[in-house]
């Protein structure tokens with residue numbers, strides 16, 4: 001019996017001790033124009049691929065039975081990520097499996113949901129322990145979000161770049177070179193229409209950036225297996241300087257439009273360090289984001305079951321009311337170590353903004369303090385460092401499996 005217990009404990013620890021990888025950005029020739037890069041460019045062969053796991057964001061119970069059911073069945077997704085850079089730009093390539101190609105038809109406001117992806121970057125990452133909330137930033141900790149949704153291609157005879165007014169390609173009488181030129185115009189217009197940049201300090205505060213202070217490129221192409229996407233941008237623009245130290249944090253999200261949810265089902269990574277090959281000064285961020293949990297996850301579960309399950313749902317625990325507090329079922333998938341420590345010690349440092357509007361006011365996630373600041377209804381729970389480390393080690397095991 002004792003051996004079996006020890007064996008089980010050993011295998012438990014083995015799965016929990018996995019650290020997140022970092023992305024090694026490989027330097028390429030300054031002559032390569034990364035703002036025009038495509039997913040199938042040869043230059044990607046120099047890059048080092050990393051597999052990241054993206055998790056369903058199960059924080060809030062939605063007012064939508066269908067979406068909640070799909071969310072409940074959802075699993076983690078694997079994405080292959082590569083990064084390259086040169087003097088001016090940095091570029092990512094992201095590949096993930098998706099059985100169906102779903103695009104929105106922007107001519108109609110139908111209930112079609114689109115596949116898509118987003119690249120999220122903190123505007124300030126000088127303190128790797130105080131990164132923004134992963135779900136679109138938080139008060140005082142803004143993020144920049146680059147988003148692309150797949151759109152159906154419509155065909156535009158007039159070259160006026162208004163995709164919504166285009167006629168069907170079959171109804172044109174263009175052919176050969178005319179048709180090729182026409183197709184190119186149209187695809188350029190279609191793509192640029194659904195690439196957006198936002199600045200956000202929390203999910204409900206997303207503001208689209210429409211000025212020229214930001215330059216970026218996004219592109220998505222579908223093959224039988226799934227999507228291959230690229231995103232490139234200037235290392236420094238009016239909003240952030242990714243070259244401020246030798247590394248910067250990034251998070252990726254992908255949407256599956258076939259899975260009806262909120263605008264398609266979203267899977268999200270945690271903050272991952274991107275390490276510039278030839279720049280120094282990256283240690284603090286990389287070390288922080290690739291840290292292995294040191295605590296005892298089994299002891300942490302016992303603590304959580306007595307101290308946290310009265311408000312939170314996770315693992316085999318179901319909170320008395322689902323709207324009382326964020327669901328922690330996937331918290332280990334999209335949270336950093338430091339974020340979890342902070343959430344326990346100092347709940348008001350980041351107040352999760354996704355409060356369910358239809359919930360009873362007794363289950364509000366925050367109240368307003370004297371200066372109008374949000375004060376979490378979660379009290380600081382622990383101060384003992386060993387207890388915190390154990391609880392965090394356990395929280396980091398809470399995440400969906402890959403299918």
Ligand code: HEC
Nearest residue numbers: 059307308311325326343347350351352365376377378381
């Ligand atoms: C009285 C109810 C209550 C208790 C008990 C409680 N929490 Fe919370 N917790 C909340 C609420 C409400 C929020 C959302 C507001 C915020 O971000 O602080 C939250 C947020 C969190 C978050 C951030 C979730 C996210 O999606 O980012 C974590 C992590 C967390 N709690 C962990 C814990 C742990 C671990 C315990 C036990 C040691 C615990 N909580 C006990 C109410 C509670």
